[in-house]
Amino acid sequence: MVVFIPFYPIGKDSRTFCILRAYLTAVSTTLLTSSFLLQALSRLFHTVFPMHRRCLLTWKFHYFLIAVQWMMGFLTPITILINHENIIYRTGIFCTIGLDHMFHLYYIYLTEYFIPILIIFIIYIIIIYRVNYYSSASQQHRSNPAREAKLLKNILIFIGIFTVGGLPSIIYTCLMAPKRILSIHFFILTLVSIPLAVAIEKLKGGHLYEKEGPFAIQTNGAITFILTNKEYDTMFEDLPDEILMIIFQYSGDPYTILTTYLGLNQRINRILIDKHLHLLTNFLYTKYNSDYYDSEIFQNASQQLLMLNSNIDKTKLDEIFRPLILFHIRQTYIQQGQEFQLLTEQHNSIRQNLSNNEKRQVDCEVKIQFLNLNKLDRSIEIFQNIKKLILKQGARCECEDGPGYFNLISAVKYLLLVHISEPNFTSPISPHLLTQTFKALLVSNNNLLYNQDYVGYTGDPMDIWKLIDIIVFTISSLKCHFHDRNSSTLVNMKYYHEIVHFYLFIIQCRKQTHHEQEKNMFLMLDYISNMNDNLLIQLTNTELLKMVVEETNFNDTEDNYWLETHLRQKVEYVVKAKQFHVIVYLAQSERIPWKKTFNEPKNFIRKFINAIILDESGRRFLLQIMETISLDLLFFKKQVFFLLLKKRERKLLEQLLQSSPEFLNELDEDENDALLYTCLKVSGLRHRIIELLIKMGSNMERRNSQGLNFMDTLQLPRNRNLSKKLVEFEIIFNDN
Structure with missing residues (x-):
């Protein structure tokens, strides 16, 4: 020293x-x-x-x-x-x-x-x-x-x-x-x-x-x-909060952490939901946001997690997380709208003060930088330069449109979308930087939304899509290429969420135009048939579907055969995927022209019911949709009721009649009510169905178009065994 x-x-x-x-x-x-x-x-x-x-x-x-x-x-x-x-x-x-x-x-x-x-x-x-x-x-x-x-x-x-x-x-x-x-x-x-x-x-x-x-x-x-020594034994719960937080962070993803530690005691619960550990925002793949934790929805979820005194399973955890995901998507949608408005105003204010020569110069520079994205040795500086030229110097990017050119849709597809199905992919160029650059390009020129490119490998003209179409397809199918047969459900969640944010930004951008988005809605419905166990992906795509419906201008005309056919097809896919909550939302939506879709043809209703009643969850859904469906679909309700009679679904019929007894008076094309319809058009063992209908108050004196009432139908040869069963079980009494 x-x-x-x-x-x-x-x-x-x-x-x-x-x-x-x-x-x-x-x-x-x-x-x-x-x-x-x-x-x-x-x-x-x-x-x-x-x-x-x-x-x-x-x-x-x-x-x-x-x-x-x-x-x-x-x-x-x-x-x-x-x-x-x-x-x-x-x-x-x-x-x-x-x-x-x-x-x-x-x-x-x-x-x-x-x-x-x-x-x-x-x-x-x-x-x-x-x-x-x-x-x-x-x-x-x-x-x-x-x-x-x-x-x-x-x-x-x-x-x-x-x-x-x-x-x-x-x-x-x-x-x-x-x-x-x-x-x-x-x-x-x-x-x-x-x-x-x-x-x-x-x-x-x-x-x-x-x-x-x-x-x-x-x-x-x-x-x-030091957890143990000669004099002391230190228990896990003795550790300070900060050390426990570090341990939790190295224990896996939020699902694993919560299902492992939640419910051990109140102190552990409090640490797990602490905003400094930010497990809830980590689950949503978003940065810590105090506004989230101060919201009523987050407070309710935190309270539910805090009060647990035993381990929680994935199903219960999904129920708690569900409102958080929906809240996050809506908040992100609002934030993307605010970002679009802010960037647009910033860009326009700068560009208005440029001379024509200055505009041509910066436009030329940004186009050169954009074309550099097509090179293999692209660097972070290129993306940063593009953002700087647009947001700081007011540049406007012009791209060659059409398949075969390198334009915005090509850049988005090959730099961002292709990595959604590569869960282990990493790059020095973060997906966030990619989406921020693409947003700046759209702000500079809204017409880039309508760039076109192939989505497959065949070169078929039917495979030429616009930017928003391929983004919706990627989000819905979790792959980039239309003809990609890779069925892997593995997802790179960082890229997935950046793509979702970019899509919400595009929706906000398209609010200035009034183009139909029916195709996008059908692409989103395609996802529902591709099951994915990730709750975050399921609910995100469902919420995106709702946003597409809200932003779509449907042409509800009498001859809209294309729309009706596609709606029926997509509903079948959704039912097979057992995403019944989507059907409930679509049925309740007043924006979608459902009337002709569900009322015709009859074989569609039959396939619809057959797919639904295969398990208990489908049966519960059927009762829900029958209670909540719009008045425009009364004919659909009527067909479902008589089809349940045909299939002798006694439990479903009992629950349905308890909530809607007016179905007892519904008539078919031959003026048969439920009781007469069961006697004349239903085969097999029917005595329990008839017992239910009589108990619920069916009119035994009603006559059909042929003048037959209930007792008359029992005299017919086809109903001899039925009559014996009714007498045997004392449902009716033989006066003879």
């Missing part, structure tokens, strides 16, 4: 050597004390801010701190070099600050020793407080004061060694220097006491700290928890 010269310098360079020795002595002392300050800061970051400021724990940030330490170590005592003519003098073979320059002397000792040791002391007080706070919070059933006592002792010993090492400097600065008392031997002691204290700490500190109790302060700058 002290710079020695083995001989007394004489001659013209002696003063230069003296100044240099004094400066390097101050530099070495400053670097030494600041290294301990840096160590204390690292321990503080690992103890107090392990989740709040994760960037503070990285090696990169620590390297930055070391660089700052060395820079300050050389800059702080630079006043010695600046004022060397007045304050430097020789004392034996040492060079130091003269006693007649007290202000400078105090400055050096304050920056070298007093201020660092004060900050170190404050940092360790904070560490002790935080450890004691979380330890007491976690010790619900037993206390362990010995652990906190040992931690306090270790820290006090460390500070004590450092303080004692600086005690001679304190005496010299505060007592001897003001009185102009100079002792060469004491001055030498001030120079060697701090290095001696450091040596003692390094020789004894490692053993002292590593073997003392459950808490150990190590020289790597972190407080390490």
